[in-house]
Amino acid sequence: MVIAQADCHVLADVAKFLIDSARPRPFPIPDLRNVAAQDTTSATGRVINLGLQDLADIETQRRTPGIQSYARQLHTILEAPELSDAGQCLEAARSIGAQFTGGVDDIAVVIEHVEILNNTDVQVAAHKKGLIRWARRKFSPRGLRTLVLA
Amino acid sequence: MKIVLAGQLDRVYSNALARFAEGDWREHVDPAWYEKDRLLFHRAGTLSALSDIVVTAPDWNQPDDEDEESRTAPHGKDPIFAPGMSLTKDLWASLHDDAAGLVEAVDFLSGYSKQSLAILDEIDTPDAWVANDSPRSLRRASIGASHAYLIDLLLQPFLA
Numbered sequence: 001m002v003i004a005q006a007d008c009h010v011l012a013d014v015a016k017f018l019i020d021s022a023r024p025r026p027f028p029i030p031d032l033r034n035v036a037a038q039d040t041t042s043a044t045g046r047v048i049n050l051g052l053q054d055l056a057d058i059e060t061q062r063r064t065p066g067i068q069s070y071a072r073q074l075h076t077i078l079e080a081p082e083l084s085d086a087g088q089c090l091e092a093a094r095s096i097g098a099q100f101t102g103g104v105d106d107i108a109v110v111i112e113h114v115e116i117l118n119n120t121d122v123q124v125a126a127h128k129k130g131l132i133r134w135a136r137r138k139f140s141p142r143g144l145r146t147l148v149l150a
Numbered sequence: 151m152k153i154v155l156a157g158q159l160d161r162v163y164s165n166a167l168a169r170f171a172e173g174d175w176r177e178h179v180d181p182a183w184y185e186k187d188r189l190l191f192h193r194a195g196t197l198s199a200l201s202d203i204v205v206t207a208p209d210w211n212q213p214d215d216e217d218e219e220s221r222t223a224p225h226g227k228d229p230i231f232a233p234g235m236s237l238t239k240d241l242w243a244s245l246h247d248d249a250a251g252l253v254e255a256v257d258f259l260s261g262y263s264k265q266s267l268a269i270l271d272e273i274d275t276p277d278a279w280v281a282n283d284s285p286r287s288l289r290r291a292s293i294g295a296s297h298a299y300l301i302d303l304l305l306q307p308f309l310a
Binding site: 009 | 151154156191245252256
């Protein structure tokens with residue numbers, strides 16, 4: 001998931017609401033409370049800002065061999081099981097792809113593997129039938145790789 | 151790599167799509183909003199250009215005769231921007247109702263922080279959206295922009 005910092009606050013509020021009130025989750029919801037609390041100084045690294053203006057720009061850039069090469073490096077970094085050296089890898093990839101910068105500031109990114117809220121420990125009173133229906137739902141325990149753009 | 155553009159990033163992409171369909175648009179947009187969205191689009195566009203598949207917000211307005219076998223990218227949309235998941239219309243409707251119920255519960259019990267409320271106030275202003283006759287635009291007009299935005303934002307991680 002790719003998300004702006006502002007939206008992290010909204011999703012973090014929903015997670016806090018669900019946890020604090022011990023309400024069941026109707027579908028997998030990421031726990032972004034810790035991510036929302038971070039500021040830009042906590043950025044994992046930077047991604048080259050291509051400075052695209054419209055949809056046609058996206059398609060044009062996607063077909064550029066150099067951009068495709070940078071994209072492959074970025075995929076490897078973002079999909080790696082471990083994120084411990086993601087910042088260094090982003091920096092190395094950025095220096096290679098610097099020729100594509102659109103004359104705008106690079107994008108500071110935070111890469112996190114966030115937990116998904118499940119219903120394991122949720123207790124619902126028997127008369128709340130709607131909430132019981134939600135509480136019975138089981139979700140995969142896998143987390144969500146989240147890219148927060150400053 | 152597949153990415154899901156969520157929240158504001160999805161909004162600016164959605165607006166870019168609407169503007170693309172309507173031709174010249176800049177003269178109708180507040181300059182402050184234009185600049186803010188331009189910077190956001192730099193981010194959404196860059197990550198899109200670096201991805202193989204970009205998952206969009208759900209298309210809640212599937213035609214009645216469409217099912218999970220036949221869901222395709224909406225007409226006029228870059229095919230790389232694909233619907234997130236193949237579900238029947240009934241399942242989508244059920245998910246939408248669940249998300250709407252959760253949005254209302256958080257709102258009713260004052261679960262949003264001041265920071266989030268300020269964001270939602272912005273989302274409710276006309277300048278935040280390019281209004282047209284698309285299903286998403288009509289849905290915003292029907293249930294309210296911030297409500298529609300929150301439902302999509304809650305379900306976008308689910309699509310990832």
